[in-house]
Amino acid sequence: MTIQEKLSLLAGAARYDASCASSGSERYVEKGIGSTLKAGICHSWSDDGRCISLLKVLLTNICIYDCAYCVNRRSNTIPRAIFTVDELVFLTMEFYRRNYIEGLFLSSGVFQSPDVTMQMMIDVVKKLRKEQGFYGYIHMKAIPGASLHLLDEAGKYVDRLSANIELPSEGALKKLAPEKNGKQVFSIMGYITDQRETLLAERKKGKKAPLYVPAGQSTQVIVGATPDTDKQILRLSHYLYQKIGLKRVYYSAYTPVNPDPRLPSLSTMPPLKREHRLYQADWLLRFYHFDVDELFDRKHDSLDERFDPKTWWALTHRDMFPVEVSTADYETLLRVPGIGVKSAKRIISARRYGALSFESLKKMGVVMKRAQFFITCQGISCSPLDLHSASLEDFLAREENSPQQLSLFKEPF
Known part of the structure; x- marks a missing residue:
């Protein structure tokens, strides 16, 4: 050859x-x-x-x-x-x-x-x-x-x-x-x-x-x-x-x-x-x-293919939400779907200097399409659905599987 x-x-x-x-x-x-x-x-x-x-x-x-x-x-x-x-x-x-x-x-x-x-x-x-x-x-x-x-x-x-x-x-x-x-x-x-x-x-x-x-x-x-x-x-x-x-x-x-x-x-x-x-x-x-x-839950040893694992965990632990982003500690913020490592650190840093808003959270890299259901900001929620609503899973599953442009520069969660 x-x-x-x-x-x-x-x-x-x-x-x-x-x-x-x-x-x-x-x-x-x-x-x-x-x-x-x-x-x-x-x-x-x-x-x-x-x-x-x-x-x-x-x-x-x-x-x-x-x-x-x-x-x-x-x-x-x-x-x-x-x-x-x-x-x-x-x-x-x-x-x-x-x-x-x-x-x-x-x-x-x-x-x-x-x-x-x-x-x-x-x-x-x-x-x-x-x-x-x-x-x-x-x-x-x-x-x-x-x-x-x-x-x-x-x-x-x-x-x-x-x-x-x-x-x-x-x-x-x-x-x-x-x-x-x-x-x-x-x-x-x-x-x-x-x-x-x-x-x-x-x-x-x-x-x-x-x-x-x-x-x-x-x-x-x-x-x-x-x-x-x-x-x-x-x-x-x-x-x-x-x-x-x-x-x-x-x-x-x-x-x-x-x-x-x-x-x-x-x-x-x-x-x-x-x-x-x-x-x-x-x-x-x-x-x-x-x-x-x-x-994983007790009945299944496979990841749920409908949701990313972090969203699945949040849906099965709804009693831990919503999280108040103005006061939650770093470990708690990491558990919120749509908040990544970088955005959690930015939140911790930014709130030392002033009040947070949903607009400022977007600028920090928080994916509000997912996070909005699991957080409050200054005691206010912007979620269009109740956290404990049966339709929340269907909504998130549709969002998860809808066509979207992936980016190399955003965190996966």
Whole structure:
């Protein structure tokens, strides 16, 4: 194959890996090509810190594993290719010089063995850093089963390392990917976290410890390929955030790419709405101080697809509303649908200097279409419906599912 043919094949094969956001890293250099800042990558980023463009590609789609859900599994008769180290370095540098990309996301099938694959990927990023002087953002997959010394080396050259859990339970993994070991993924995550914390502590003491995975770790979970419930998935995510310190868990709606009796057959579209609700619930866990159990009732372990999880919680706890925005504390404001982290902080700050009004709340970023039912301002309500009205749920469900223009720059709640 030519390098262009390899690129077409291996870039296409990488599209199922969703965990490739790139922000939160900091890597300053005096000489070299590219840089990263906390707000994003290189010299261009969106206001909410999300990356603009990455070269997202596999080293190879050759794989020794035969996972039921993976298009690159061993038993599939598909075209196979593998980049050489020099080819990937050449592509990255040429794409960067042409302003096509601002960083690299490098993943791979497991070629020959985890150590062989990991070493080839390290050779790519090492050559970019050392020989080409490239200091843009690099996100690389950590291959489960690879030796720890390879993780040590990789972490010194990349901004983010991530090992995909893929399936939310050990039972699901044994059924759909019996050759893989879920404990290896958790072991890798724990090791990277320990190394990162150790080197961060040394840098704080004034020692010249090297940067190690400055943007942290992420992972990906496939949603809908197994009977695992939303509650199980979110409990796993909560554990990863609290105990292992992951920066982000990505949820990927199951897309059937292989005919396999172990997999569910989808009569309609992939469960994209479910994926969306999981992202919203994940946001509540990370930034709004919700617990997993608060997002579910006793009878159901799945998120209600009619409402975003925060609105659902408010509707099932109407006795806690309406909230008086002029006096409520920060934690209470965070529970109000339509009030996000930024707008809650603005409310706390603004009311020190004067009385609030519904117009001023709008200017602070409060989404009044949702918040109006759950708040009062100076003792006054502007809600067109009674909080305890049976028609409130129907109204909010229609609003939730009506077509709307989404914005990158507004908070989701």
